[in-house]
Amino acid sequence: MxxxxxxxxxxxxxxxxxxxxxxxxxxxxxxxxxxxxxxxxxxxxxxxxxxxxxxxxxxxxNKAQNNTFLSQIDEWQQTTIEKVKQVADQARKQVLEVMNSELRNITTKLEELTQELKQLTDTKDVLEQDLVKLKEDVNRLNNTVAQLTKPSTITLNVTNSAQIQWNQMIFVEQIRVQTKKQPTGQSQQESK
Incomplete structure (x- = not known):
């Protein structure tokens, strides 16, 4: 069997x-x-x-929370772009101010010369010293205008912008929330 x-x-x-x-x-x-x-x-x-x-x-x-983060990033981007635009506009105004101030100075000096010439021409009350001074004024204005045609003495200082660490201006960090766990083998009274 x-x-x-x-x-x-x-x-x-x-x-x-x-x-x-x-x-x-x-x-x-x-x-x-x-x-x-x-x-x-x-x-x-x-x-x-x-x-x-x-x-x-x-x-x-919780994607709504993710959308909040994305909205915050978009808002940061727009704010940063606006600040960069403002700084660029300010630099443009400074360049124009420097260039225009030189032209205004020349124009003012030219108007003064024009007034003197007109007055002397109208009165015909001219002396040799007046002619010497007027020739010096004309030469000075010619030299100043000649300086304007040369390359500009303006420089743009962008060294600080080259040092910006763009990837550190905004970045994401993940923070883990830890829950408190009771050790195994420990009674509720022991943990109090």
Missing amino acids: ATRNKCSVCTKNAGTSICPGCQAYFCDNDFKDHRGKLINELDGLVIERNLLQEKINKTNM
């Missing part, structure tokens, strides 16, 4: 079924129980998976 395998659970009945997963022998009743436990574990995993999906869905609902 052949030796029969015993049920690995009750060890009384013959093991007529073998589980391909754990390789154990079971009688009909214990095999059904074994399969039931496996199905229950599977159901438990499905429930855990569904809870995980709910957490992921709640996390996706």
Whole structure:
């Protein structure tokens, strides 16, 4: 007579079924129980998976917070662009002011010379010293105008802008919020 395998659970009945997963022998009743436990574990995993999906869905609902961050970045960008535009406009005004002030000075001197010449021409009351002075004034104005046609003495100081570390002006940091966990094996009274 052949030796029969015993049920690995009750060890009384013959093991007529073998589980391909754990390789154990079971009688009909214990095999059904074994399969039931496996199905229950599977159901438990499905429930855990569904809870995980709910957490992921709640996390996706936090996209509004992400949009807030993106809006803040957009606002920072616009503010920075506006500040750069303001500084550039100010530099343009400074250049024009320097250039125009030289022209205004020349124009003022030319008007003074024109008035003197007109007065002397009208009165015909001219002396040699007047002519010497007027020639000097004309020469001085010619030299000043000649200086204007030469390359400008204005320089733009952009050294500080080259030192700006743009990637450090705004950046993202992730802060993890840690939940306080009670150490395992410690009773509630011990933790108080």
